[in-house]
Amino acid sequence: MRARTAWTVVAFALVTAACQAPDEDVAPAPTATVTETETEAARGGTLVVAITADPGHLNPAITTSGGTHTASELLYNGLLAVEEEGGEPVGDLAEDWEVEEDGAVYRFTLRDGVTWHDGEPFTSADVKFSFEQVLLQYHARTKASLASVLEGIDTPDERTVVFRFNQPYAPFLLQLDVTEAPIVAEHVYAGSDPNENPANTDPVGTGPFEFVSYQEGAEIRLARNDDYFKEDLPYLDEVVMRVVPDDASALLALEDGEVDFLWGVPGPDLERIRTADEIVTGETASNPGGSNCIMTISFNLDRPVLADQRVRQAIAHALDRQRFLDQILFGQGEVAEAPISSGIAWAHADQVDLPEHDVAEAERLLDEAGWKDEGGATRVARGVEGVEDGTPLRIDFLHFPTFSKYGELVREQLGAVSIEVALRPLEPPVFAPTVFAQDDFDSNVISYCNGPDPEIGVRRMYDSAQIGDVPFTNAAHYRNPEVDALFQQAVTTIDRDERADAYRQIQEQVARDLPYVWLVETESTRAWQDRCTGFKIWTGLFAETASCRS
Amino acid sequence: MSARYLLRRLAQVPVTVVAIVGLTFLLVHLAPGDPILALAGEYGDAEYYAAMRARFGLDRPLAAQLVTYATNLLQGDFGISFRLGRPALAVALERLPATLLLATAGLAVSSAVGVALGTAAGRRAGRPLDVGLRVGAVCGHATPSFWLAQLAVLTLAFGAGLFPVQGMTDARLPASSLGRMADLLHHLALPALVLAASEVALTTRLVRAGLVEAWRADYLRTARAKGLPDRRVTYHALRNVLLPVATVVGGRVGTFFTGAVLVEIVFAWPGVGRLLLTSAQTRDYPVLLAIFGIVSLGVVLANLVTDLLYGWLDPRIRYD
Numbered sequence: 001m002r003a004r005t006a007w008t009v010v011a012f013a014l015v016t017a018a019c020q021a022p023d024e025d026v027a028p029a030p031t032a033t034v035t036e037t038e039t040e041a042a043r044g045g046t047l048v049v050a051i052t053a054d055p056g057h058l059n060p061a062i063t064t065s066g067g068t069h070t071a072s073e074l075l076y077n078g079l080l081a082v083e084e085e086g087g088e089p090v091g092d093l094a095e096d097w098e099v100e101e102d103g104a105v106y107r108f109t110l111r112d113g114v115t116w117h118d119g120e121p122f123t124s125a126d127v128k129f130s131f132e133q134v135l136l137q138y139h140a141r142t143k144a145s146l147a148s149v150l151e152g153i154d155t156p157d158e159r160t161v162v163f164r165f166n167q168p169y170a171p172f173l174l175q176l177d178v179t180e181a182p183i184v185a186e187h188v189y190a191g192s193d194p195n196e197n198p199a200n201t202d203p204v205g206t207g208p209f210e211f212v213s214y215q216e217g218a219e220i221r222l223a224r225n226d227d228y229f230k231e232d233l234p235y236l237d238e239v240v241m242r243v244v245p246d247d248a249s250a251l252l253a254l255e256d257g258e259v260d261f262l263w264g265v266p267g268p269d270l271e272r273i274r275t276a277d278e279i280v281t282g283e284t285a286s287n288p289g290g291s292n293c294i295m296t297i298s299f300n301l302d303r304p305v306l307a308d309q310r311v312r313q314a315i316a317h318a319l320d321r322q323r324f325l326d327q328i329l330f331g332q333g334e335v336a337e338a339p340i341s342s343g344i345a346w347a348h349a350d351q352v353d354l355p356e357h358d359v360a361e362a363e364r365l366l367d368e369a370g371w372k373d374e375g376g377a378t379r380v381a382r383g384v385e386g387v388e389d390g391t392p393l394r395i396d397f398l399h400f401p402t403f404s405k406y407g408e409l410v411r412e413q414l415g416a417v418s419i420e421v422a423l424r425p426l427e428p429p430v431f432a433p434t435v436f437a438q439d440d441f442d443s444n445v446i447s448y449c450n451g452p453d454p455e456i457g458v459r460r461m462y463d464s465a466q467i468g469d470v471p472f473t474n475a476a477h478y479r480n481p482e483v484d485a486l487f488q489q490a491v492t493t494i495d496r497d498e499r500a501d502a503y504r505q506i507q508e509q510v511a512r513d514l515p516y517v518w519l520v521e522t523e524s525t526r527a528w529q530d531r532c533t534g535f536k537i538w539t540g541l542f543a544e545t546a547s548c549r550s
Numbered sequence: 551m552s553a554r555y556l557l558r559r560l561a562q563v564p565v566t567v568v569a570i571v572g573l574t575f576l577l578v579h580l581a582p583g584d585p586i587l588a589l590a591g592e593y594g595d596a597e598y599y600a601a602m603r604a605r606f607g608l609d610r611p612l613a614a615q616l617v618t619y620a621t622n623l624l625q626g627d628f629g630i631s632f633r634l635g636r637p638a639l640a641v642a643l644e645r646l647p648a649t650l651l652l653a654t655a656g657l658a659v660s661s662a663v664g665v666a667l668g669t670a671a672g673r674r675a676g677r678p679l680d681v682g683l684r685v686g687a688v689c690g691h692a693t694p695s696f697w698l699a700q701l702a703v704l705t706l707a708f709g710a711g712l713f714p715v716q717g718m719t720d721a722r723l724p725a726s727s728l729g730r731m732a733d734l735l736h737h738l739a740l741p742a743l744v745l746a747a748s749e750v751a752l753t754t755r756l757v758r759a760g761l762v763e764a765w766r767a768d769y770l771r772t773a774r775a776k777g778l779p780d781r782r783v784t785y786h787a788l789r790n791v792l793l794p795v796a797t798v799v800g801g802r803v804g805t806f807f808t809g810a811v812l813v814e815i816v817f818a819w820p821g822v823g824r825l826l827l828t829s830a831q832t833r834d835y836p837v838l839l840a841i842f843g844i845v846s847l848g849v850v851l852a853n854l855v856t857d858l859l860y861g862w863l864d865p866r867i868r869y870d
Contacts (some may be wrong), residue, residue, distance in 0.1 A: 046722050048721040054824075057634055057635050059638075138598075138602075140595070140598050143595065143597075143598055144598065145726065196630070196635045215820065216644055216820070217820030217821070240721040242717055243820065244716050244817050245824060246816050248700060248816075249703060249716045250818075251706070252707070252708045252715045252716075255708070256715050258714060258715055258716065258717075258721070362824075427583065427831065428587060429587050430582045432587045433582065434582070435703035444868075467595065469596070470599060471584075471587055
């Protein structure tokens with residue numbers, strides 16, 4: 001009630017157009033921690049989860065949409081699962097597997113006695129069908145990475161599945177969890193168009209929870225799967241996903257007790273939530289829509305102004321990346337230390353030389369490149385190749401409207417070294433064709449999610465074969481045959497040390513070439529009532545082991 | 551009013567709606583944006599984009615798309631939602647009851663409260679109550695609904711705990727139907743009040759102005775001179791004053807439909823307004839056009855009803 005009183009005061013302050021920080025009125029609360037010591041999980045009860053977007057449908061195999069995956073993954077399983085963030089995969093629908101022929105063949109033994117929610121038995125035919133007819137056709141990420149390398153899938157018996165590749169393919173085991181490759185039922189989808197099958201809104205899975213109802217735009221209700229193949233699980237009787245599009249309303253609903261679990265907390269509210277009574281928070285870099293994301297500035301290397309490496313280096317020196325972390329993300333994440341996310345620990349190269357914040361060095365490099373500060377607000381060209389003398393140093397910067405704060409900071413910091421930045425906020429459906437199909441930009445900011453393996457989310461940014469109109473590929477138009485070759489080398493060996501070495505060389509090379517500036521690695525903060533525990537916040541099966549005291 | 555007039559007006563309805571949908575078809579397709587992005591997410595490849603474009607016919611020339619769309623539309627087929635894989639009209643219609651409930655409640659509250667406040671102000675023109683109500687009305691009309699909505703959530707819902715913060719029902723709902731009804735009304739109250747707020751202001755000012763003017767009219771002076779009680783006099787005046795009010799309220803039905811967008815977002819109300827926003831953001835053209843179709847039909851019909859109401863409110867008005 002004290003928090004409520006405080007909020008009434010804040011609201012009153014708003015009305016009278018005064019400003020007042022809520023913290024002063026809130027009694028200090030004991031700091032909640034994520035570490036949970038579980039003795040015996042409570043059974044039963046309903047978990048109410050707020051989700052920001054309506055999922056549209058509940059088939060995670062035909063889309064990579066974060067909204068659908070968030071709402072539907074509890075209904076399904078992958079062959080493998082992620083039991084700890086960034087950790088090695090463990091068995092889910094598969095109980096055992098072997099890698100053969102240097103990584104060109106993967107053989108899985110499936111769990112016995114698994115049934116679909118409608119009682120039909122789960123078999124290897126379901127796995128083959130899911131990949132061939134659904135995932136490789138409609139799951140954009142799986143299709144993009146596997147379609148060209150996967151040669152065939154064999155099912156020698158009901159409990160064995162064999163994947164054959166046309167070359168050794170290293171990242172496969174990281175592409176088999178419920179986010180990357182959810183398995184759907186052949187008897188439900190066979191002979192239909194998976195995009196229009198009624199089961200998309202009345203799903204049948206193998207997951208810990210069964211579908212009860214879906215009221216579009218309002219809520220999805222799930223009930224405990226009593227026949228779940230993991231003994232004793234799940235603990236909860238019911239999970240209700242409420243669609244609450246407004247972050248502020250969702251947060252108030254959590255504080256009010258109407259909602260038990262939130263997927264994200266807006267930066268400005270973090271401190272208040274972290275110190276709130278009866279609320280626990282936890283950070284993760286994995287989201288159902290993408291994991292290990294880095295906010296990245298792309299330079300259009302085809303533009304004469306930005307083709308000069310010294311200009312790109314100067315811009316990188318002019319940016320104080322710590323400020324992006326502090327002022328935009330309120331500390332949710334960390335400053336990027338290398339081109340590959342630290343979330344992929346084995347591939348992330350430490351001690352890569354990324355330009356530090358150094359305004360004097362930025363100015364020196366700009367002078368050297370022929371961009372002279374002649375006392376005006378903006379530098380002008382004097383002898384720059386491909387640029388007429390006297391041209392002001394002016395670049396545009398494209399961003400999603402939700403990333404406008406990045407634009408403002410970039411404009412401010414580049415303004416300090418007399419580079420003029422014109423901001424162009426564009427909605428995602430317009431941003432993507434403008435940058436990738438029309439190539440109509442000087443610079444932009446994109447949240448590039450590196451995914452569980454560099455082959456999935458990193459290669460697309462640098463591979464010269466991925467310059468084109470497909471969104472969120474090689475925005476910079478970066479071309480380096482050596483880097484292309486190293487990526488190919490890294491994917492065709494399964495020896496992790498060898499792969500790490502190739503990725504280290506790539507990171508050192510691109511850190512010199514600077515087609516991008518890697519600003520910050522972002523994280524999400526989940527928040528939940530402290531009477532609930534056991535969440536796996538890094539996976540879509542987040543409530544599989546959760547329980548709530550009544 | 552003649553039956554012929556009514557028939558003629560009704561015949562205009564489908565023509566108007568089809569024209570609006572056709573025009574918006576061109577507008578939304580000419581606006582930049584790629585609907586496939588919402589499906590492919592961050593990682594699609596060229597083949598996926600090409601396959602999806604072909605699937606939805608987006609690879610064909612715009613003129614050919616328009617012809618196909620118009621042909622289907624004349625048969626009542628609004629197409630399949632890109633995002634949801636289901637018929638677009640059904641998707642939009644599913645969300646209609648929630649918005650209708652909210653808009654009707656908002657309209658009813660704003661009309662009733664507006665007439666009551668306007669009457670109170672008009673009868674005491676120039677006195678403190680009148681001044682207070684007029685100032686309040688200007689403030690109410692000037693307040694952006696999303697701000698008012700958030701303020702209402704903070705104070706009345708979260709702060710005082712009088713109303714729920716979000717949703718149309720409680721997630722942990724008891725099964726009894728009476729409980730459900732009470733729960734629904736409890737959830738409806740605050741968004742309806744917020745939606746009504748700016749409209750109240752408009753109605754209040756209209757009624758007040760009308761009453762002040764009517765008060766000086768000869769027929770009212772006569773009525774008062776005859777010794778009619780105040781209530782009867784006001785009633786006589788209101789019959790005349792309500793004519794412009796009906797015009798304005800009828801004309802603002804569309805605003806109520808679309809104006810509910812922000813209120814629906816803040817209160818997590820699962821209506822058409824939010825669907826409109828999502829569909830615009832993801833460029834789900836079929837759903838977007840289905841909503842435009844439904845809303846324009848609503849507005850056209852509301853205008854028709856308003857015209858018919860004139861005849862009832864003012865028997866001097868005749869249509870032929």
